[in-house]
Amino acid sequence: MLTVKDLQQKGNMKVLCPDVLPDREITGCYCGDLLSWVMSRASEGDAWLTVMGNINAVGVAVLADCACIVLTENAAFDDNALQRAKENGVAVLQTEKNSFETAVLVSELLKG
Amino acid sequence: MENIKLHYDVDSNDFSCAGEASGKIKKALKDLGFDASLIRNVAIAVYEGEINMVIHAEGGVIDAEISPEKVTVVLKDKGPGIPDIEQAMTEGFSTAPENVRALGFGAGMGLPNIKKYSDTMHIDTEIGVGTTITLTFNF
Numbered sequence A: 001m002l003t004v005k006d007l008q009q010k011g012n013m014k015v016l017c018p019d020v021l022p023d024r025e026i027t028g029c030y031c032g033d034l035l036s037w038v039m040s041r042a043s044e045g046d047a048w049l050t051v052m053g054n055i056n057a058v059g060v061a062v063l064a065d066c067a068c069i070v071l072t073e074n075a076a077f078d079d080n081a082l083q084r085a086k087e088n089g090v091a092v093l094q095t096e097k098n099s100f101e102t103a104v105l106v107s108e109l110l111k112g
Numbered sequence B: 001m002e003n004i005k006l007h008y009d010v011d012s013n014d015f016s017c018a019g020e021a022s023g024k025i026k027k028a029l030k031d032l033g034f035d036a037s038l039i040r041n042v043a044i045a046v047y048e049g050e051i052n053m054v055i056h057a058e059g060g061v062i063d064a065e066i067s068p069e070k071v072t073v074v075l076k077d078k079g080p081g082i083p084d085i086e087q088a089m090t091e092g093f094s095t096a097p098e099n100v101r102a103l104g105f106g107a108g109m110g111l112p113n114i115k116k117y118s119d120t121m122h123i124d125t126e127i128g129v130g131t132t133i134t135l136t137f138n139f
């Protein structure tokens, strides 16, 4: 089983929120920046890889029930977004790798 | 169970509030113990409707009614109306301005998503008067 915490540690990612990462399981992965697209195609439990770090991205992660948001290429996460993520208990990680490299990592970790 | 009625105002041009109504409806359905996939369908459809009100129609109101058989959601705005519904329903069609696209919206997937995730969808629109979208979700 791969948890959000495992991904953060193995991917050497920065934790933006929350202070204590949940043991929530990651069951898949989705990459995309167009919010409507992500909302209708991402699955519950996905690690969502994106460069879209605004408040609406948090809304989409909540509605789609993603396990976490991973901001790739060190994409910025604005203050409004951070506030909303805290309120909704959304885990947000940040990595310097791009979405492709991160997706490959998630894939390897999911295979165990 | 008596029908539960919920009402939300959606502010114009306030992207930070967009998602509030869908989030609250989602929570209400969760508290009532509804099936997760039904909740997700309702939440996605309402979110898209909410965003459309903010982007295209200067805000509006959302009413939801939860009965033992179904959830009915009415999204009502006094925006410009939709000139060509068939075109608007086409995946990828969007009149969203560039600044809105930069936020990740304007994929032209909103109305198609609403249709996909609801059991019935009815659009009532008049140019210069507004748009009312009525949705039902069966259990």
Ligand SMILES: Nc1ncnc2c1ncn2[C@@H]1O[C@H](COP(=O)(O)OP(=O)(O)O)[C@@H](O)[C@H]1O
Pocket (backbone or CB within 6 Å): A036, B048, B052, B053, B055, B056, B057, B077, B079, B080, B081, B082, B088, B089, B093, B094, B095, B096, B105, B106, B107, B108, B109, B110, B111, B112, B131
């Ligand atoms: N409430 C509304 N009032 C006026 N026009 C609307 C409304 N909702 C949608 N539209 C029109 O239909 C188009 C398609 O909507 P949608 O599928 O949600 O895509 P998007 O919002 O990404 O543009 C919009 O670009 C807009 O022209």
Ligand SMILES: [Mg+2]
Pocket (backbone or CB within 6 Å): B048, B051, B052, B106, B108, B109, B110, B111
């Ligand atoms: Mg839309």
